[in-house]
Amino acid sequence: MEIPELYTSSDERLTKWLEELDRGLQHSEIRLYTDLCSELGAVNLAQGLFHVEATPEKKLFIKKYRQALRCGLRVSRLVTYVGYQGLLKLRKLIKDLEYARNGLPATEKNVIVTVGALGALHCALEAFLRRDDEVILFQPFYSFHKDQLLAKDINIRAVTLHPRDWSFEFKDLEEAVGPRTKAIILNSPANPSGKVFTRNELEYIAHVCKKKNLIAISDEVYEYMIYNGERHISIASMPGMWSRTIKISSFGKMLGCTGVRLGYAVAHEALIEKMGCYNEFGVACAPAPAQWGALKVLEKVGAEPFQEHATIFRKKRDILCDALQAARWKFSKPDGAGYILADVSELMEELGVSTSKEVAVHMMHSPGIGTVPAHDCYCGDERDETGKRQLRLCFGMPDKELHKAANLLVHWDRKPSQVSASTWARVGIALSP
Ligand code: PMP
16 A cells, blocks of 8 residues: 555545554553653652662763763763673673672673663674574563564563462473574563572573573572562572573663663673674664763772662562551562562452452542552463452662552551543443443
8 A cells, every 4th residue: 555645644545554554563561651640740660760869870970971071072982882792891890799799701792881771672682583483481571571572573482480489390491492482481470479589490490491402591680679688699690591591681670761762681691792793773872961970980889780679679578568568468478679479369358349450440540559460470360360450569669659559558448439431431441331
């Protein structure tokens, strides 16, 4: 069909043309519930917002980032393209950090600086996966992992984490590997379950990767947010895994500045080189002033940075967990990351609804709290069987808002709210006439 001239949006030729173009991508549920939250004025526990009250690292980062922008008027290298792999000095500091923290034998050639951790994942999938390949995800998974895979027509094989303790059957993992399976995406500490994979589990995952010749794409953006006293373990540090792991990290999370869009990946030189192709022709480079800011932070912090992180987020976790406990919710206290995944079956009964999606909509109206239903963190039968009974709540908000949410939760009368037909339609629920 020919490209139409400027038709009005009601013109059916335009609709037809768009239908032909459209690959069927859809925005995330997280975006939908965040938008509804701000329209309804609810406290937003829906989005993964990670607010760090001004730590020395965050202050220094913002100062140096602004300085880089200001100096950019005179020193253009601070505000123009830099190499696709990222500033050399920053990469050297990252490899020192990764050696000190995780024991990874990296050089600057093993590092690429990306547009957020999501940018690193994008580079990895673009570089190594083809249409109809398969990737293993542990479910519940971070829905953007699934979204990136499906957007590239890569199929998902899911291994289920059991809600009682988020463990998985080892045999399920090996059985999930098919002839077209190329990679496992691992996320520890995990969004949305809060699971921190044990050494034993990681050893088994490593064993399967080696036996079945898989890459481990290891999203470790929450490595500084562990609350069970354990030290973070990167699967890249396990015997035989260095050459087949892509470890992904987020400066946005480390510095509490997710909007600056800065992350990085560490992997074998040959893998980084290929990921660099996509970084180069997809986005050119990660934002140069932000790289400069991160570089100044790493110069200062040394080998054990972001130590306050676990303390700050443990406190936030406890504020929300205490409120949920007082309100008799069913959930397990997360060991890491920034989310609580609660089973809301009882609330569904009390509100007279059959999905956590409806609970989320009612809660946004009264008591005025935004959450995200968890069905999008599952695929296959689990999407309906488990996901539609769970809600995700993020505890990364500033303490003041978290206290507000906690108070609202505790005093909620758990009665259904008045919800408009248009709001139900927005979440895909049609009211019967
Ligand atoms: N990975 C996980 C597991 C996440 O939860 C998030 C953010 N919610 C990201 C990656 C995104 O990180 P970034 O903002 O650095 O792209």
